[in-house]
Amino acid sequence: MAYPDDLRYSKEHEWVRADDTRATIGITSFAADELGDIVFVELPEVGTALKQFQTFGVVESVKAVSDLYSPLSGEVVEVNEALREGPELLNSDPFGEGWIAKIELSDAAELDTLMDAAAYAEETA
Amino acid sequence: MTYSPHTEADRVLMLDAVGVESVDDLFADIPATVRAGAWDVPPPLAEQEVRAELARLAGRNRIPEVSFLGAGAYRHLIPSVVGEVIGRSEFATAYTPYQPEVSQGTLQSIYEFQSLICELTGMEVATASHYDGATATAEAALMACRLTRRSRVAVSAGVSPDYRRVLQTYCSGPGIEVVTVPVDLAEGGDGTTDPSAVESLDEVACFIAAQPNFYGQLEPMRDLADAAHAAGAQFVAVVEPTSLALLEAPGKYGADIVAAEGQPLGIPVSFGGPYVGLMAARMASVRQMPGRLVGATRDEQGRKGYVLTLQAREQHIRREKAASNICTNQALMALAATAYLAAVGPTGLREVAELSATQARHLAGALGSAGLAERRFGGTYLNEVALRVPDAARRHAALAERGIVAGHLLERDEPALRDTLLLAATELTTDDDIARLVGALEETR
Numbered sequence: 137m138a139y140p141d142d143l144r145y146s147k148e149h150e151w152v153r154a155d156d157t158r159a160t161i162g163i164t165s166f167a168a169d170e171l172g173d174i175v176f177v178e179l180p181e182v183g184t185a186l187k188q189f190q191t192f193g194v195v196e197s198v199k200a201v202s203d204l205y206s207p208l209s210g211e212v213v214e215v216n217e218a219l220r221e222g223p224e225l226l227n228s229d230p231f232g233e234g235w236i237a238k239i240e241l242s243d244a245a246e247l248d249t250l251m252d253a254a255a256y257a258e259e260t261a
Numbered sequence: 262m263t264y265s266p267h268t269e270a271d272r273v274l275m276l277d278a279v280g281v282e283s284v285d286d287l288f289a290d291i292p293a294t295v296r297a298g299a300w301d302v303p304p305p306l307a308e309q310e311v312r313a314e315l316a317r318l319a320g321r322n323r324i325p326e327v328s329f330l331g332a333g334a335y336r337h338l339i340p341s342v343v344g345e346v347i348g349r350s351e352f353a354t355a356y357t358p359y360q361p362e363v364s365q366g367t368l369q370s371i372y373e374f375q376s377l378i379c380e381l382t383g384m385e386v387a388t389a390s391h392y393d394g395a396t397a398t399a400e401a402a403l404m405a406c407r408l409t410r411r412s413r414v415a416v417s418a419g420v421s422p423d424y425r426r427v428l429q430t431y432c433s434g435p436g437i438e439v440v441t442v443p444v445d446l447a448e449g450g451d452g453t454t455d456p457s458a459v460e461s462l463d464e465v466a467c468f469i470a471a472q473p474n475f476y477g478q479l480e481p482m483r484d485l486a487d488a489a490h491a492a493g494a495q496f497v498a499v500v501e502p503t504s505l506a507l508l509e510a511p512g513k514y515g516a517d518i519v520a521a522e523g524q525p526l527g528i529p530v531s532f533g534g535p536y537v538g539l540m541a542a543r544m545a546s547v548r549q550m551p552g553r554l555v556g557a558t559r560d561e562q563g564r565k566g567y568v569l570t571l572q573a574r575e576q577h578i579r580r581e582k583a584a585s586n587i588c589t590n591q592a593l594m595a596l597a598a599t600a601y602l603a604a605v606g607p608t609g610l611r612e613v614a615e616l617s618a619t620q621a622r623h624l625a626g627a628l629g630s631a632g633l634a635e636r637r638f639g640g641t642y643l644n645e646v647a648l649r650v651p652d653a654a655r656r657h658a659a660l661a662e663r664g665i666v667a668g669h670l671l672e673r674d675e676p677a678l679r680d681t682l683l684l685a686a687t688e689l690t691t692d693d694d695i696a697r698l699v700g701a702l703e704e705t706r
Binding site for chain 1: 410548573574578579582
């Protein structure tokens with residue numbers, strides 16, 4: 137499977153679209169497919185300070201519940217409110233409409249600890 | 262006769278396999294000082310002898326002829342149909358029916374229980390039940406902490422002292438601070454919680470108040486709910502279910518979570534239970550509710566069916582992150598409550614509540630006009646009333662000797678309430694019972 141080249145990926149199957157100061161976070165298509173139909177997303181609160189790989193929310197599908205792990209450290213500045221009523225966006229458009237949260241980065245160097253698309257494709261192969 | 266399933270040969274084989282000489286060697290790491298010594302138990306008895314001994318012990322029980330004891334558990338008439346229904350072998354399990362294909366009857370009964378509790382409380386969703394009112398209250402507090410992501414809870418001193426002790430125990434593990442908001446116990450006070458003391462609470466997940474409160478007084482629930490919400494907290498209402506036939510439903514005055522002891526609904530008063538805890542909440546909070554939930558659905562062929570639903574909250578799926586790892590349902594007692602509510606119906610429940618309140622007024626009036634007692638608080642009460650009775654402790658004990666339990670001696674819980682009896686009435690409290698109490702208090706003046 138191919139993954140968008142402009143994103144970075146974590147072992148916990150989150151993706152990051154980052155510039156120097158801000159990052160958008162979501163779960164990968166691989167994670168969404170593995171979970172099956174997602175029925176509920178527990179979003180973090182805006183203002184929450186996160187450490188890299190700390191849990192910041194929950195996704196619940198018809199067959200499992202999984203924690204969300206923040207791929208980077210920073211403060212939550214926005215959450216995707218559309219997921220409260222439309223959690224299925226995580227299945228239908230995980231890299232787009234199904235984004236989960238935006239964070240203000242506290243350490244952009246952490247980006248280097250994440251995988252690129254090719255490495256993630258290998259990881260999930 | 263030994264009940265051990267293993268023969269001596271089995272034991273030798275197992276001991277050889279693990280490489281020790283004797284079973285005692287397996288306990289070698291436990292210091293001798295903390296090991297149980299020789300058991301000093303009497304020799305075995307025949308069944309007939311055991312029966313005789315148990316009958317002798319049971320004979321020492323003092324069953325009161327008349328009781329005005331409430332304080333959280335209430336003696337009501339239990340229609341025979343309740344025992345008949347819960348005695349049916351199809352229902353004779355308290356275990357959770359995970360397999361819907363073999364458990365439709367049990368699941369339907371739990372679904373109906375949940376529906377009845379929603380109707381009674383005016384809430385949107387109710388759980389399949391909990392151990393008892395105290396644990397349901399504590400679970401409600403933990404739920405509020407999850408909902409608000411706060412780690413401090415506030416509770417009115419008008420909530421039963423037993424419930425508050427259980428709450429403290431539940432909160433001690435996860436490190437949740439419990440703040441107590443006093444009730445007005447001053448002479449001439451109304452024995453309720455001051456909403457302005459709630460409004461100023463800082464960073465609390467919830468405020469818990471009881472209706473009626475432990476002293477029998479009716480709390481200003483709507484004002485307390487508003488005050489809790491002003492503090493950004495969930496409002497947890499601990500209610501007595503029979504009273505809901507007369508009082509406003511918690512869902513109407515802004516309760517976010519309702520917890521209750523379900524014993525008054527068809528379950529006999531009994532030391533140690535089993536009782537049943539009720540919990541209801543708003544649908545928006547359902548994923549943080551603890552314990553089992555039964556939902557209605559349709560099968561492949563469009564037929565109505567029942568299943569355990571939203572199980573992703575629960576410990577068999579979420580393990581240590583489950584909404585609760587310390588609860589289960591009380592299916593048999595929930596079934597008793599369901600059968601009871603179905604038997605008495607809305608009109609019957611209202612009659613029970615009205616008659617209980619009427620007899621409580623008759624009780625307070627009879628004691629008052631005989632000059633034996635006066636109300637300790639102003640305000641309003643329902644089926645239970647706190648009365649000032651001079652020399653209460655001595656007379657409470659003297660009446661017990663005569664087969665009369667003169668309610669609950671409040672100074673046992675609250676030193677400020679010396680010489681105060683908490684007396685409950687229900688539809689089973691007769692005018693004769695009240696006359697006996699008046700007579701006995703006269704004689705012990």
